[in-house]
Amino acid sequence: MPNIKLLLTRKLTSDLLDRRFGQCLCFACGPLILLLVARKLAALGLSEAQLVQGLTSAATLAVAVVILGFCVAPSERKGP
Numbered sequence: 001m002p003n004i005k006l007l008l009t010r011k012l013t014s015d016l017l018d019r020r021f022g023q024c025l026c027f028a029c030g031p032l033i034l035l036l037v038a039r040k041l042a043a044l045g046l047s048e049a050q051l052v053q054g055l056t057s058a059a060t061l062a063v064a065v066v067i068l069g070f071c072v073a074p075s076e077r078k079g080p
Contacts, residue, residue: 019073026069030062 005037037058041051 016073023069023073026065026072030066030069031060033065034058 038055039055041058046054
């Protein structure tokens with residue numbers, strides 16, 4: 001049993017690599033969300049108001065995911 005616990009708690013990568021991977025994933029998912037939602041909304045045949053509301057919601061979610069990517073791995077610049 002201690003061997004399994006040791007195996008499951010072992011670190012495979014560094015913290016910096018984990019943060020950069022999370023950041024890249026967030027930056028890739030933001031535009032992907034917009035594309036998939038726009039494609040799905042176009043196929044539904046909604047009214048203009050419903051289409052604008054759906055695209056606005058998708059854009060808000062995509063921007064939030066990109067902002068999350070900036071928060072996951074802050075830049076390493078120092079100074080003002």
